[in-house]
Amino acid sequence: MKAGIFHVPYMRPERKGKETFDWSMRCAVEADKVGFSDFMVGEHATQAWENVPSPEIVIGAAAYLTERIRFAPMAHLLPLHLPGSLAIQIGWLSQVLEGRYFLGVGTGAYGRDAMLRGQPEDLSEAHPRTMEALEVIRKIWKREPFEFEGEFYEAAFPDVHAEGVPGVDSSEGEEVHTMSDFTPWDGPQGPEIAVTGLSRNSPSLKWAGENGFTPISFFGGSALQSSHWDTYAAAAEANGHQTDRANFKVCRDIFIADTDAEAKRRAVDGALGYCWQKYLIPIYKRFGIFEGYLADSGTGITAGEVDMDFLAEHVWLCGSPETVVKKLEDTVERAGGFGTVCMNTHDSIDDPEPWFESMRRLATEVAPKVAISASTTA
Amino acid sequence: MKAGIFHVPYMRPERKGKETFDWSMRCAVEADKVGFSDFMVGEHATQAWENVPSPEIVIGAAAYLTERIRFAPMAHLLPLHLPGSLAIQIGWLSQVLEGRYFLGVGTGAYGRDAMLRGQPEDLSEAHPRTMEALEVIRKIWKREPFEFEGEFYEAAFPDVHAEGVPGVDSSEGEEVHTMSDFTPWDGPQGPEIAVTGLSRNSPSLKWAGENGFTPISFFGGSALQSSHWDTYAAAAEANGHQTDRANFKVCRDIFIADTDAEAKRRAVDGALGYCWQKYLIPIYKRFGIFEGYLADSGTGITAGEVDMDFLAEHVWLCGSPETVVKKLEDTVERAGGFGTVCMNTHDSIDDPEPWFESMRRLATEVAPKVAISASTTA
Numbered sequence: 001m002k003a004g005i006f007h008v009p010y011m012r013p014e015r016k017g018k019e020t021f022d023w024s025m026r027c028a029v030e031a032d033k034v035g036f037s038d039f040m041v042g043e044h045a046t047q048a049w050e051n052v053p054s055p056e057i058v059i060g061a062a063a064y065l066t067e068r069i070r071f072a073p074m075a076h077l078l079p080l081h082l083p084g085s086l087a088i089q090i091g092w093l094s095q096v097l098e099g100r101y102f103l104g105v106g107t108g109a110y111g112r113d114a115m116l117r118g119q120p121e122d123l124s125e126a127h128p129r130t131m132e133a134l135e136v137i138r139k140i141w142k143r144e145p146f147e148f149e150g151e152f153y154e155a156a157f158p159d160v161h162a163e164g165v166p167g168v169d170s171s172e173g174e175e176v177h178t179m180s181d182f183t184p185w186d187g188p189q190g191p192e193i194a195v196t197g198l199s200r201n202s203p204s205l206k207w208a209g210e211n212g213f214t215p216i217s218f219f220g221g222s223a224l225q226s227s228h229w230d231t232y233a234a235a236a237e238a239n240g241h242q243t244d245r246a247n248f249k250v251c252r253d254i255f256i257a258d259t260d261a262e263a264k265r266r267a268v269d270g271a272l273g274y275c276w277q278k279y280l281i282p283i284y285k286r287f288g289i290f291e292g293y294l295a296d297s298g299t300g301i302t303a304g305e306v307d308m309d310f311l312a313e314h315v316w317l318c319g320s321p322e323t324v325v326k327k328l329e330d331t332v333e334r335a336g337g338f339g340t341v342c343m344n345t346h347d348s349i350d351d352p353e354p355w356f357e358s359m360r361r362l363a364t365e366v367a368p369k370v371a372i373s374a375s376t377t378a
Numbered sequence: 379m380k381a382g383i384f385h386v387p388y389m390r391p392e393r394k395g396k397e398t399f400d401w402s403m404r405c406a407v408e409a410d411k412v413g414f415s416d417f418m419v420g421e422h423a424t425q426a427w428e429n430v431p432s433p434e435i436v437i438g439a440a441a442y443l444t445e446r447i448r449f450a451p452m453a454h455l456l457p458l459h460l461p462g463s464l465a466i467q468i469g470w471l472s473q474v475l476e477g478r479y480f481l482g483v484g485t486g487a488y489g490r491d492a493m494l495r496g497q498p499e500d501l502s503e504a505h506p507r508t509m510e511a512l513e514v515i516r517k518i519w520k521r522e523p524f525e526f527e528g529e530f531y532e533a534a535f536p537d538v539h540a541e542g543v544p545g546v547d548s549s550e551g552e553e554v555h556t557m558s559d560f561t562p563w564d565g566p567q568g569p570e571i572a573v574t575g576l577s578r579n580s581p582s583l584k585w586a587g588e589n590g591f592t593p594i595s596f597f598g599g600s601a602l603q604s605s606h607w608d609t610y611a612a613a614a615e616a617n618g619h620q621t622d623r624a625n626f627k628v629c630r631d632i633f634i635a636d637t638d639a640e641a642k643r644r645a646v647d648g649a650l651g652y653c654w655q656k657y658l659i660p661i662y663k664r665f666g667i668f669e670g671y672l673a674d675s676g677t678g679i680t681a682g683e684v685d686m687d688f689l690a691e692h693v694w695l696c697g698s699p700e701t702v703v704k705k706l707e708d709t710v711e712r713a714g715g716f717g718t719v720c721m722n723t724h725d726s727i728d729d730p731e732p733w734f735e736s737m738r739r740l741a742t743e744v745a746p747k748v749a750i751s752a753s754t755t756a
Binding site: 022052056059080082088092096148181 | 391399466493518526554558656
């Protein structure tokens with residue numbers, strides 16, 4: 001199994017922009033150094049606890065500081081950009097990263113994000129805008145002339161070889177007004193596209209399967225993870241796309257230290273525990289996300305009874321390297337195999353070393369020891 | 379006088395994205411080290427010779443590598459972005475740079491840039507879109523509730539203190555769904571805004587004056603530079619904005635070496651000469667930009683007779699430090715004072731050291747020796 005990073009990032013709301021940015025760089029550099037495969041960066045304009053609005057800026061900055069790790073916005077929220085501008089930015093950034101770029105796409109989940117762009121806060125336009133924007137983006141990557149007039153967007157691409165097109169006429173010099181070629185590094189078909197799923201029967205993972213995109217599951221218990229794969233795989237197979245559990249990524253909260261007791265102490269008392277108390281427990285309760293964990297736990301308690309002990313034991317992958325290997329193997333047994341375990345980042349600015357130690361242990365002592373598929377689910 | 383950088387950047391069209399990006403980082407780091415005040419980055423989606431489409435990515439990456447220099451997109455082309463998204467990105471990036479950010483805004487000059495975004499290639503929407511987009515951006519920076527419905531854009535801002543607004547209701551925990559605060563570092567009024575002018579009676583410099591923005595002149599002879607200031611200053615004074623020539627920036631092509639002969643040799647044989655031969659001479663001829671230089675030169679030649687000798691003597695600021703000081707003083711005498719001489723960057727990837735030497739000499743041996751205002755124009 002490979003180890004990835006999902007840099008949501010969960011940050012204390014009082015952090016300054018520079019603190020969040022510098023922390024992003026430190027996490028990316030450390031992840032690259034110790035062998036993480038992927039570094040994915042969220043895009044949120046209105047959530048103080050998840051406060052990077054422009055993942056492309058974090059990715060570009062980290063590109064210059066790293067050598068091996070792959071980056072992705074996870075996700076560019078397609079309704080919130082002009083598709084022509086986003087197509088060019090993605091194409092160029094993928095060129096800068098020369099193969100170390102893939103592309104998360106999403107519709108957005110927050111009404112306020114939509115409001116800022118003059119779209120309905122009930123997100124009723126988010127899905128159709130996403131579909132149309134992706135169509136435009138992929139047309140632009142092909143660098144062939146077209147004119148598009150959709151429900152939400154218009155776009156066109158010039159004939160770059162034509163004489164007499166404004167700005168293209170090259171009569172006064174061979175290279176004057178040559179058009180830039182921001183075709184993605186991977187070619188006109190574009191980079192690998194990835195999509196995250198949270199819910200049961202996730203429409204986004206069905207969409208991923210239909211289009212041959214990479215599926216990413218936010219873990220919410222083994223039954224949910226299993227359903228994420230099944231939803232994706234059924235759609236993929238129905239549309240002639242091969243599936244491979246090695247390409248399936250699952251995002252988790254993780255803390256690893258020398259012993260179970262030390263890991264739990266550091267997790268509960270540190271950034272992970274703070275974020276869960278202040279931000280994630282209320283959200284998990286509100287949206288019923290604990291249900292899958294409660295079912296897995298066999299404890300018989302209810303969401304109202306969830307405490308830090310429960311989180312450390314049943315929600316987070318928390319413990320010594322041996323314990324976390326065992327927990328991951330259990331998940332593979334119960335939920336089926338996956339190729340990359342992705343660690344959500346937390347705001348450990350005030351005490352970074354235990355966090356980086358946990359990262360190192362995941363990449364070097366845990367993930368490599370876990371088989372992608374259990375014998376029963378291979 | 380201060381020294382600035384205008385990173386157009388002029389790049390050979392065959393450069394790969396990573397080459398342009400890495401060169402951008404080297405230029406920014408060097409400029410910061412030797413004391414340049416500003417580093418401005420162009421935004422061009424369709425010009426192979428000026429091929430950074432996303433200045434914010436270059437700025438974010440360079441932010442992490444530098445300490446003192448200020449950055450600006452020069453310019454974000456406002457019609458080519460969703461204003462809500464751009465407002466947030468600018469606010470956040472200005473926070474990351476903690477005072478080292480200012481904002482260039484423009485309408486865009488290339489029809490193909492507009493086509494990609496589904497706008498008329500005759501740029502007939504560029505001006506009204508720019509006005510409307512800036513209005514929306516400045517509203518969002520204020521972080522007060524509004525609903526805007528314009529000719530081109532819609533946007534809204536929620537009441538961040540309201541209960542019951544989707545995603546804002548905080549009944550389940552104090553910090554849950556707190557809204558991010560991407561107010562610019564400088565405050566709700568936003569960062570310093572700068573505008574470039576190229577033409578006589580420049581409408582953009584008139585607009586700059588009316589609004590108290592910072593004026594930037596692309597040099598095209600002393601009469602044009604003089605008219606740029608006059609256009610700006612008349613509009614500023616008519617609208618109650620104070621003017622100060624110390625805030626006026628002028629962009630030039632510059633090459634400095636130990637002697638005049640060495641500077642000319644390096645300039646003509648290097649990146650500067652190559653770019654002028656392949657790209658800028660045809661453009662300057664087509665748009666009549668040489669006229670102002672020809673008038674200043676007193677040579678009596680025509681644009682058709684412009685050669686490398688003429689460029690080195692009359693168009694570029696080329697020579698020993700003493701010669702370039704003298705040329706700058708001459709310009710101040712003829713055209714009036716200005717506060718920053720900005721060096722356009724050229725693609726010296728294949729032989730960087732003479733280029734960096736020229737940069738160092740401008741910042742340390744030339745600009746500090748030039749008075750901002752001549753006695754006759756003070």
